[in-house]
Amino acid sequence: MPKKKPLKGKPEVHEDLKGFDIKINEFGEIKTNFEIDKLNGFLDENVDDKKITNQNNITSEEEEE
Secondary structure (H helix, E strand, O other), X not given: OOOOOOOOOOOOOOHHHOOOOEEEOOOOOEEEOOXXXXXXXXXXXXXXXXXXXXXXXXXXXXXHO
């Protein structure tokens, strides 16, 4: 099976994350050029939490019974 060719260039990102760069150093530490609080705020606004959504669906079904 052939190996995948590495992608060239930078991936497309959301406008709010322009310039975002993340790397893992030799000790396994995550290094980024964004503040963690800013990144978490972006994720809270733009990504649905599957666990919370599933809990809401379960409680809604229990109330109906």
